[in-house]
Amino acid sequence: MSVAVDYYGTLGVRRDANADEIKKAYRRLARELHPDVNPDPVTQERFKEITQAYEVLSDPEKRQMYDLGGDPFAAGGGAAGFGAGFSPFSDIMDAFFGGGASRGPRSRARRGRNATIRVELDLSECAFGATRDLTVDTAVVCPTCSGEGSAPGSHPTTCEVCHGRGELNQVTRSFLGQVMTSRPCPGCGGFGTIIRMPCPECDGDGRVRTRRTVKVRIPAGVEDGTHIQLAGEGEVGPGGGPPGDLFLEIVQQPHPIFERQGDDLHCTLTIPMTAASLGATLQIQTLDGPATIDIRPGTQSGQTIPLFAQGSSHLHGPGRGDLIIHVTVETPVKLDPEQEELVRQLARLRGEESPPGRFSPGEQGFFSRLRDAFNGR
Ligand SMILES: [Zn+2]
Numbered sequence: 001m002s003v004a005v006d007y008y009g010t011l012g013v014r015r016d017a018n019a020d021e022i023k024k025a026y027r028r029l030a031r032e033l034h035p036d037v038n039p040d041p042v043t044q045e046r047f048k049e050i051t052q053a054y055e056v057l058s059d060p061e062k063r064q065m066y067d068l069g070g071d072p073f074a075a076g077g078g079a080a081g082f083g084a085g086f087s088p089f090s091d092i093m094d095a096f097f098g099g100g101a102s103r104g105p106r107s108r109a110r111r112g113r114n115a116t117i118r119v120e121l122d123l124s125e126c127a128f129g130a131t132r133d134l135t136v137d138t139a140v141v142c143p144t145c146s147g148e149g150s151a152p153g154s155h156p157t158t159c160e161v162c163h164g165r166g167e168l169n170q171v172t173r174s175f176l177g178q179v180m181t182s183r184p185c186p187g188c189g190g191f192g193t194i195i196r197m198p199c200p201e202c203d204g205d206g207r208v209r210t211r212r213t214v215k216v217r218i219p220a221g222v223e224d225g226t227h228i229q230l231a232g233e234g235e236v237g238p239g240g241g242p243p244g245d246l247f248l249e250i251v252q253q254p255h256p257i258f259e260r261q262g263d264d265l266h267c268t269l270t271i272p273m274t275a276a277s278l279g280a281t282l283q284i285q286t287l288d289g290p291a292t293i294d295i296r297p298g299t300q301s302g303q304t305i306p307l308f309a310q311g312s313s314h315l316h317g318p319g320r321g322d323l324i325i326h327v328t329v330e331t332p333v334k335l336d337p338e339q340e341e342l343v344r345q346l347a348r349l350r351g352e353e354s355p356p357g358r359f360s361p362g363e364q365g366f367f368s369r370l371r372d373a374f375n376g377r
């Protein structure tokens with residue numbers, strides 16, 4: 001962009017014109033030269049010139065730079081001329097003409113809606129992934145008219161009201177002088193064309209409702225509330241527009257044994273006092289099948305036994321969570337006389353047979369262990 005342009009001359013103002021004079025000069029010229037009033041290319045070029053001049057002279061910083069012989073479009077990133085990024089242009093248009101430059105007819109084709117369906121999975125399917133054939137009620141492109149909306153052998157015709165422009169311009173007088181406004185054409189609804197013979201299958205919508213089956217692969221590691229986006233698997237839009245997306249919302253069914261927290265699984269294992277005391281080898285169920293675990297002698301209620309990498313797969317990245325077994329020691333109830341005698345004998349041998357009040361809080365950690373066990377720790 002050459003700096004040799006005479007912006008003052010373009011707007012027809014003196015070099016010492018104040019902001020108000022510059023604005024008035026620009027408004028007067030803009031009304032004359034606006035493309036909607038005067039669409040010929042020479043006038044449009046001139047309109048661009050006065051708008052550019054106004055952009056510089058209405059901005060004190062740019063005006064000063066221009067006065068000093070600099071390039072006002074070099075600074076501030078506004079050097080793109082009249083491309084898409086030239087916002088003062090459209091700002092001024094909007095301010096003067098209430099709605100900017102001509103937008104042309106709008107397309108009948110619009111993007112289809114997104115759809116969401118819920119998929120119920122059990123814990124194992126969430127942890128390891130699953131494949132499902134899902135039945136979705138959706139809209140597809142009308143096979144009769146291929147989305148155009150016209151009956152076979154016919155096509156949309158150009159609207160005679162707006163001659164295909166989709167909008168009508170109106171010149172009214174206001175305090176600014178003549179003002180150009182545009183509104184959607186009532187003859188064609190703004191589309192610029194009219195479907196005189198709508199397709200009998202879709203009534204001119206360009207799409208038909210149908211039920212189809214989608215085979216989806218659900219990745220390992222999803223959980224309750226996970227959304228999976230299947231791009232382009234939603235409904236097609238009106239007028240043969242592109243399809244929206246299909247979202248799967250995962251619903252994880254509760255498991256009778258395992259409770260999931262993140263990718264870790266938790267379960268409770270109740271063992272008899274004797275096994276806790278003497279130690280034992282037990283078989284338990286995991287998501288991967290039966291597993292053998294060792295209960296160490298002296299295991300306390302509330303202790304946990306972790307089985308590493310036996311939880312759910314991570315959704316993002318490799319590896320798995322853990323399976324955490326929470327041990328509860330069951331104190332025997334309803335001892336028969338022989339069992340009771342054995343327990344009393346054990347208590348005597350361990351010096352634990354005692355009058356009431358022997359175990360005071362804190363002593364041997366008995367009460368704190370009891371509390372931990374109660375709280376499930
Ligand atoms: Zn059709």
Ligand SMILES: [Zn+2]
Nearest residue numbers: 159162185188
């Ligand atoms: Zn029209």
